[in-house]
Amino acid sequence: MPPLDLSLAQKVLDSQxxxxxxxxxxxxxxxxxxxxxxxxxxxxxxxxxxxHGGVLAYAADNSITFAAGTALGPAVLTSGFSVQYVRPATGRRLVARAAVVHAGRRQAVARCDLFTVDADGGETLCAVAQGTVLSAQQS
Structure with a gap:
């Protein structure tokens, strides 16, 4: 398996x-x-x-799962996640920043902050999410 890096992550994303x-x-x-x-x-x-809130939920789910993949390896699946919408999302770009807050051998918990970016580069928090990701590797 090639090393997990930004290039491989984009290839995985492009396969979806x-x-x-x-x-x-x-x-x-x-x-x-x-x-x-x-x-x-x-x-x-x-x-x-x-x-649309579904776009925000998608971005939260995928960014949480990719973040967890850095801790658990490439074969991971979302077990569940929740998202809270803070304010309507307006702007030019959506940015979902996820980080693992706890990782074990078979599961990780990550949180995600979702921002919209306006034309001047200013960011506005529009949602927060948390999720659990499981390793899909057979033991």
Missing amino acids: PFSVLLQARITAFGDGQAVLEVDVRDELLQQNGYL
Whole structure:
């Protein structure tokens, strides 16, 4: 197995059809952390013009799982996660920053802060999430 690095993480993300549909990208990966970004586009908005909550949930889920993969290895699956929406997501880009807060041999817990970035580069917190990720390796 090649070493886990940003290039491999992006290849894994690119192998997920839904991630390709959203045009998601991994911009940081390693040491218990991962950052996933999605550009805000009209087709990702809900009826009031805000980024759809499902896009935020996707970004939280995937960034949490990638962060956990840095601790558990590449074969991981989300066991569960929760997301709390702090404010409507508006801006040009969504950034999901996840970090492992605890890792054992077979599972990890990670949290994620989700920000929107405006045209001037200013960030606004729009949601927070926490999830549990399990190793899919057979023992």
